[in-house]
Amino acid sequence: MIDADQVRLWKLDPLETLEKMYTHIQDVCNKTSSYDYKITFKGEYLEKDGGEGKSLDDANIADSDTVFLEIREGSKNWNFTGSGVPSIEKCEYCSTYGVLKYPCACKKVFWA
Numbered sequence: 001m002i003d004a005d006q007v008r009l010w011k012l013d014p015l016e017t018l019e020k021m022y023t024h025i026q027d028v029c030n031k032t033s034s035y036d037y038k039i040t041f042k043g044e045y046l047e048k049d050g051g052e053g054k055s056l057d058d059a060n061i062a063d064s065d066t067v068f069l070e071i072r073e074g075s076k077n078w079n080f081t082g083s084g085v086p087s088i089e090k091c092e093y094c095s096t097y098g099v100l101k102y103p104c105a106c107k108k109v110f111w112a
Helices: 018-031
Strands: 007-012 043-045 067-071 088-090 097-099
Touching: none
Parallel strands: none
Antiparallel strands: 007 043, 007 067, 088 097
16 A cells, blocks of 8 residues: 555656656666666656645646656655755665755754
8 A cells, every 4th residue: 555645746847758758767767876766857746835635636737748656665765856846865874764854864964
């Protein structure tokens, strides 16, 4: 079973094609030496307000839009990133994953 907090919606930029996005994803994955992918999504994150109680109708999705459903595995980080989008990172000190409001989830490590 997948919890709601493990799912995010993204809308592909209308100027991008699905094929170009798949090629972009494949290129990033092939260049990454771990499974902690950081894929800049070429489009819009649809849950900027936290997503609580938001319906698909509120997301203004047109019939011609391409929507990606991102599912996060367990407590791992998200694969898609974008400006102003919440990110889950692994803390270098305590090795746990969490939404980083500070450079580290346990708040014991800080770098400038």
